Amino acid sequence: MRYARIALGSLLVVAAAGAGVYYATRERAPAPGAPPPPHVAEERHYYVFLTLVEVEPGKWDVDGSPPDLFYRIRWQGHDVFRSAKKKDTLVAKWSTASLGLGDVVKSVSIDDSIKAARITARAGDTIEFAVFDADVGFDDPAGSWTVGVDDLALGDQAWHRPGGKVVAAECRVLPIEDVGFASLTR
Amino acid sequence: MSRVRRLSLLAWANHLLLGAGLFAPCMTVTPHLGAIDDLARWLGLVDAPKTYSVATGILRLLSGGNVAIGLVLLAFSALFPVSKLVVLRAALADACRGRPAGRAHDLAARFGRYSMADVFVLALVVVASKSFPGGTTVDIRWGAFAFAAAALLSLALGVRVARLTAPSPRDGEGSPAPRTA
Numbered sequence: 001m002r003y004a005r006i007a008l009g010s011l012l013v014v015a016a017a018g019a020g021v022y023y024a025t026r027e028r029a030p031a032p033g034a035p036p037p038p039h040v041a042e043e044r045h046y047y048v049f050l051t052l053v054e055v056e057p058g059k060w061d062v063d064g065s066p067p068d069l070f071y072r073i074r075w076q077g078h079d080v081f082r083s084a085k086k087k088d089t090l091v092a093k094w095s096t097a098s099l100g101l102g103d104v105v106k107s108v109s110i111d112d113s114i115k116a117a118r119i120t121a122r123a124g125d126t127i128e129f130a131v132f133d134a135d136v137g138f139d140d141p142a143g144s145w146t147v148g149v150d151d152l153a154l155g156d157q158a159w160h161r162p163g164g165k166v167v168a169a170e171c172r173v174l175p176i177e178d179v180g181f182a183s184l185t186r
Numbered sequence: 187m188s189r190v191r192r193l194s195l196l197a198w199a200n201h202l203l204l205g206a207g208l209f210a211p212c213m214t215v216t217p218h219l220g221a222i223d224d225l226a227r228w229l230g231l232v233d234a235p236k237t238y239s240v241a242t243g244i245l246r247l248l249s250g251g252n253v254a255i256g257l258v259l260l261a262f263s264a265l266f267p268v269s270k271l272v273v274l275r276a277a278l279a280d281a282c283r284g285r286p287a288g289r290a291h292d293l294a295a296r297f298g299r300y301s302m303a304d305v306f307v308l309a310l311v312v313v314a315s316k317s318f319p320g321g322t323t324v325d326i327r328w329g330a331f332a333f334a335a336a337a338l339l340s341l342a343l344g345v346r347v348a349r350l351t352a353p354s355p356r357d358g359e360g361s362p363a364p365r366t367a
Contacts, residue, residue: 006279007272010201014268017205018241021329025211095231
């Protein structure tokens, strides 16, 4: 009984110290007062694309299979980008760059290989993300959401429940001018 | 302040160090892809640096299917060190009440052998100094030092508590100390 009391005390102190350190050092959102991540700058050009989309489970296809996910980006009234389709998945992940066999044959440039929307940052502009389940004949909308272009942060950003059946979405914004071509020839 | 009280305070400090050592960032792995690192990073092909603590490392092993290694690490990195602190505190409580060295002291001495500090530090040095493909680096973080310090402090405490609870020459001319039931 005495040992049990001592053991409980030791465990509690070690756990409390561990929990304190864990919460103090875990990676988290910037603290209040910390400088916000840099946002896009007016009249500069950017690549915008989703790196990940997660949708709710449920009845997507007639045969019970998960959805074939893709997304579109709409800016200034135009569909400026349509992603590749990710088959039978509730969590779709896209790479920044992808090359098809045709691209290799044609020897495309780095810019052409980058699968992203190209936009120019202007105050008041919005950008719409729409996720679909690709089906024969008609693509079922899975969810869409609109973000102010000047609200886009440089680098990665995540949205939770941004719209419809979309559970989470991660977006990356990169300045077009900063493409590291020099690193190719180094 | 009496010697027992000082040792008790050190024992509590050891608890805090161990807790910090188990959960604080222990190492950060920064992947690199050699000459094409900048481009690959820009394209999102290189993972972001990942930081592990002893606890998250064990959890990843357990959840990743390496249950046997995970359990061994859990036993030697967490359960034994905590158990050693428990028996040290029990021995100190005995000493505080003027009781002779008992079972707690024997256990404290035994648990000292199972300290992972030496193996742990050696493993970290090997990992940190080894060169990985593409220039991937492993940086040691402060959690590793806290864990090593906790292990070393518990070793030192074990020795001090052993001296404290050892029978004096007057107690039966060097015969074994009377044991409590």
